[in-house]
Amino acid sequence: MSTDLHPFDRAVTLTVTGVPNQYQGQASSDYWNMVGPYGGITAASLLQAVQQHPQCLGDPLSITVNYSAAVGAGALVIDANPVRTNRSTQHWILTVQQPDADGQMQVVTTATAVTAVRRDTWSASDVPMPAVKPAADLERVPPLFKGSEWLSRYEMRFADGILPMDEDAAERDSLTRLWVRDNPPRPLDFASLAAVSDIFFPRAWLRRAKRVPAGTVSMTVYFHAGREDLAAAGDDFLLAQARGQEFRNGFFDQTAQLWSQSGQILATSHQIVYFKE
Amino acid sequence: MSTDLHPFDRAVTLTVTGVPNQYQGQASSDYWNMVGPYGGITAASLLQAVQQHPQCLGDPLSITVNYSAAVGAGALVIDANPVRTNRSTQHWILTVQQPDADGQMQVVTTATAVTAVRRDTWSASDVPMPAVKPAADLERVPPLFKGSEWLSRYEMRFADGILPMDEDAAERDSLTRLWVRDNPPRPLDFASLAAVSDIFFPRAWLRRAKRVPAGTVSMTVYFHAGREDLAAAGDDFLLAQARGQEFRNGFFDQTAQLWSQSGQILATSHQIVYFKE
Numbered sequence: 001m002s003t004d005l006h007p008f009d010r011a012v013t014l015t016v017t018g019v020p021n022q023y024q025g026q027a028s029s030d031y032w033n034m035v036g037p038y039g040g041i042t043a044a045s046l047l048q049a050v051q052q053h054p055q056c057l058g059d060p061l062s063i064t065v066n067y068s069a070a071v072g073a074g075a076l077v078i079d080a081n082p083v084r085t086n087r088s089t090q091h092w093i094l095t096v097q098q099p100d101a102d103g104q105m106q107v108v109t110t111a112t113a114v115t116a117v118r119r120d121t122w123s124a125s126d127v128p129m130p131a132v133k134p135a136a137d138l139e140r141v142p143p144l145f146k147g148s149e150w151l152s153r154y155e156m157r158f159a160d161g162i163l164p165m166d167e168d169a170a171e172r173d174s175l176t177r178l179w180v181r182d183n184p185p186r187p188l189d190f191a192s193l194a195a196v197s198d199i200f201f202p203r204a205w206l207r208r209a210k211r212v213p214a215g216t217v218s219m220t221v222y223f224h225a226g227r228e229d230l231a232a233a234g235d236d237f238l239l240a241q242a243r244g245q246e247f248r249n250g251f252f253d254q255t256a257q258l259w260s261q262s263g264q265i266l267a268t269s270h271q272i273v274y275f276k277e
Numbered sequence: 278m279s280t281d282l283h284p285f286d287r288a289v290t291l292t293v294t295g296v297p298n299q300y301q302g303q304a305s306s307d308y309w310n311m312v313g314p315y316g317g318i319t320a321a322s323l324l325q326a327v328q329q330h331p332q333c334l335g336d337p338l339s340i341t342v343n344y345s346a347a348v349g350a351g352a353l354v355i356d357a358n359p360v361r362t363n364r365s366t367q368h369w370i371l372t373v374q375q376p377d378a379d380g381q382m383q384v385v386t387t388a389t390a391v392t393a394v395r396r397d398t399w400s401a402s403d404v405p406m407p408a409v410k411p412a413a414d415l416e417r418v419p420p421l422f423k424g425s426e427w428l429s430r431y432e433m434r435f436a437d438g439i440l441p442m443d444e445d446a447a448e449r450d451s452l453t454r455l456w457v458r459d460n461p462p463r464p465l466d467f468a469s470l471a472a473v474s475d476i477f478f479p480r481a482w483l484r485r486a487k488r489v490p491a492g493t494v495s496m497t498v499y500f501h502a503g504r505e506d507l508a509a510a511g512d513d514f515l516l517a518q519a520r521g522q523e524f525r526n527g528f529f530d531q532t533a534q535l536w537s538q539s540g541q542i543l544a545t546s547h548q549i550v551y552f553k554e
Contacts, residue, residue, distance in 0.1 A: 084345040
């Protein structure tokens, strides 16, 4: 494995196992979170499997990733099965598996994805990019927590809704807006756009200024960008916005949008997240 | 099949086939849309399979349904596989299959779902119910299109954003708010809440007043309600709100919220939808 690769490319490197539709990767230590790899990098690896599959039709349109169990260190096996191919769309079922203590393979992640061949049509937006200070005018924030290596893989500059400094349990709005890009910068592609969709710390931590245990259960990303839009975004900052909707009995959901510098929405995303207390 | 059943209960009736994790149903003529059953009733049938599975743990937390191909008339086979069971969450992979012209079973729908045992925690909302006229003060709208039988299965009263009468291609906001309930009224449950999450006509039709061909590709529903919340909602109206986010190159996405009369969010939902032109 070349050390010249960007950490992101190292993290999503997959090799074929010889079993049809099956790939092997490694849980990334560069993107390690507290109990396993950053959820965004798991989503990126799944999308990578789809895109390098020889039967892949078109480009990513949507992916839903369900975090069934913590992904452990070491090897992981991705199955990427194109169960239905139409003229211009293709439907995928995916799993990530790892061996348990007895060596039995266990599902740790499930996912579905849709790829599509897109055509130029009438286009419009109902969610214009909010007016915020440019990235250059905002402070670069060092990694907010120790032990979460993945935080060092992103450059973050918060315009709104950074974590409250004091855990005073005071209730507030759950809106965050930040400029974000890979660290070091790397040209955007579908996999890295999927990864950055998971950039937001748990809305529950912001909503009531209390850092309770929390983890994403399911994340969906809808891709609105084509390849030319990704090329235009390059390695520049994206504006990432997230807001919680409902926090109830152990789970909350959020909606999120990602814009390029030029003000175009590249992806929208949603999560439902477990929280304690 | 008893004719005393509510049309919804008839539509989601499933029988075991004898194959593990497998159920058989019928594409519902009561909920027929132009080229197949209403997408919401397919989501409901998948959730029904999960809930009547003998190993089901807890209540629905999320479901993502990918509409891979039109579901045809006649029998359909649902596979509902609980691939990972944790202490308080369970992860499901599901498919709907039907025979093609040669009698070969083909995947027409894919899905994942998560069920969970929920506990009382701190709860809050960041999306309060909008102020609209009560349902009783709004006109009951007859089915908007002929040939879409499913429209007769819902009572709809629009507060905002009914379809423009003239197809003048004038651009406008894509927000819709309506009061909706089953017709005839029926006590709400998880399956019918999933079904009603798909109630909104395509946002593209509203956004530019042009009824182009359109169809949902993928829908996700997050359940925020517990059984007691559903019981409290009863058979009364729900307030359903949807707004498009990005319309680009053949696909748009929407976010949606469903509140009970008492102002509690019962579910949030997202879709990505194909449109032509």
